[in-house]
Amino acid sequence: MAIGPRLDMRHTxxxxxxxxxxxxIKLLQSSNMEVTAFVEEELERNPLLERDERPEPRTTADERAPEAVAAEPRDSLEAATATSMADSPLDADYGNVYDGDGSGGGASFGDSGGRGGRADFDDDLSGIEDLADARKTLREHLGEQVRLTFADHRDRLIAAQMLAMVDPAGRLPVPDAAIAAAMGCEEAIVAAVRARMQRFDPVGMFCRDLRECLAVQLADRNRLDPCMEALLDNLEMLARRDLRGLMRVCGVDSEDLAEMVAELKRLDPKPGASFDAAPAMAVVPDVLMRRTHDGGWAVELNPETLPRILVNRGFHARAVVGARNRDDKAFIADKLQSATWLVKSLEQRANTILKVAAEIVRRQDAFFRLGVGHLRPLILRDVAEHVSMHESTVSRVTANKYIATPRGTFELKYFFTTAIAGTSGGESHSAEAVRFRIREMILAESVDDVLSDDAIVERLRKEGVDIARRTVAKYREALRIPSSVQRKREKAVPA
Known part of the structure; x- marks a missing residue:
């Protein structure tokens, strides 16, 4: 054999x-907020893209015929934009057009009953809600109280040091001796400053531990008696729900102990945590669902979450004519290709989400009509086979997507649950429905009949659910339900 270089051709x-x-793919698995942010960046980056200001079309799918969802995808972007340009040319000059309500590009005089504007002709039309004072932070709120409480410069300096060391929950676990050594003063002075600062609003700040925090709040309410102090000294017994032991230690009966525990529940163990807490962001659903007149379900995309953009063909034509060299033409062609692909991707994303959501609604019809107990087991393969997609595509579609239903707003992944086999080869049950049934059983148990995990297993098997005891224990712990021994203690002494 000859050894040497050679060239081979292979087909792969x-x-x-x-x-x-x-x-x-990234757009398909992104949430509506992420898609909106991405589109905003593209609008700034690509001069051939512009917002679609036409009236929003309603894209609806009937759950009885989900195949009709993708019946109208446009295979060609040119066909889609040609109609819009014929009705409303994108390169038209609207500067001298009067639209009757003053909302267009022209001027509107003598209309004092509309939305109005500013007397100085400024474009800032911010509402009155923007004039509200910004909420103060926890440190700003405490800093004001420090300046109003302490007149002595030494005490104010010690208070400022404590304010800098407090954690977001309101704790200051540093001993007074350590602070006094760092500040070069007596420990008694630091203790006096801390005691006054513990009564600041919110009450219970600057405490060393949980017991001191609760004690300060109880003292502020004039509820710190010897029995309550004994309860605070044995919080670990309360965590174990050893109510009989607490009654013996505190020297009270069951009714008094119940009142004391209820008093503790009204306190704030972390007074600083809720002060700077940001407001919870409302979930904006991607799909809307409503009942039709004939008893079925109508599924439609939420127009508020759909970015609507178009390719400005008029500007593209003018840019091509004005291109001076090959680099300019290549730049324009690249931006046109990018804009065209983005518009098609957004349209395909919307159709895919609607198609998958319609199939989920069709399969979980009993859940929407009867409740969680009738949720059916469902896996990605079931939906993927019916809508002719890959399982990974269905997984991306259901990630970070929400649907607003008559029973509330749910993530699309909520409807995919594992199946638990039925007894004697019967119909399988959804794991979520079984967890709901376990919660119902425990909430309905009486003082004399506290169900153990084995008893729950027997009841579920009588109802046709073949489940193991360890699975029941796992579901119970996931629901944050204590064991039967702890529940029996709680019901024996109602606290």
Whole structure:
């Protein structure tokens, strides 16, 4: 055999992830907020993109015929934009057009009953809610109280040091001796400053531990008696729900102990945590669901979460004519290709979400009509086979997507639950429905009949659910329900 270099030709097949394909996959699994942010960036980056200001179309799918969801996808972007340009040219000049309500590009005089504007012709039309004073932070709120409480410069300096050391929950676990050594003063002075600062608003700040925090709040309410102090000294017994032991230690009966525990529950163990807490962001659903007149379900996309953009063909034509060299033409062609692909990707994303959501609604019809107990087991393969998609595509579609239903707003992944086999080969049950049934059983148990995990297993098997005891224990712990021994203690002494 001769040894030497040579050239060979081979035919191979491989899947290439182009940048456009990666972008489409990323858009498919992104939430509506992430998609909106991405589109905003593209509008600033690509001069050929502009917002679609036409009236929003209603995209609806009937759950009885989910195949109709993708019946109208546009295969060509040119066909979609040609109609819009015929009705409303994108390159038209609207500067001298009067639209009757003063909302267009022209001027509107003598209309004092509309939305109005500013006397100085400023474009800032912010509402009155923007004039509200910004909420103070916890440190700003405490700093004001320090300046109003302490007149002596030494005490104010010690208070400022404590304010800098307090954690977000309101704790200051540093001993007074350590602070006094750092500040070069007596420990009694630091203790006096801390005691006054513990009565600041919110009450219970600057405490060393949980017991001191609760004691300060009880003292502020004039509820710190010897019995309550004994309860605070034995909080670990309360955590174990050893109510009989607490009654013996505190020297009270069951009714008094119940009142004391209820008093503790009204206190704030972390007074500083809720002060700077940001307001919870409301979930904006991607899909809306409503009942139709014939008893079925109508599924439609939420127009508020759909970014609507168009390719400005008029500007593209003018840019091509004004291109001076090959680099300019290549730049324009690249931006046109990017804009066209983005519009198609957003349209395909919307159709895919609607198609998958319609199939989920069709399969979980009993849940929407009767409740959680009738949730059916469902896996990605079931939906993927019916809508002719891959399981990974369905997984991306259901990630970070929400649907607003008559029973509340749910993430699309909520409807995919594992199946628990039925007894004697019967119909399988959804794991979520079984967890709901376990919660119902425990909430309905009486003082004399506290169900153990084995008893719950027997009841579920009588109802046709073949489940193991360890599975029941796992579901009970996931629901944060204590064991039967702890529940029996709680019911024996109602606290």
């Amino acid at each position: 097949q491989s899947l290439v992830m182009t940048p456009q394909l990666r972008q489409a």
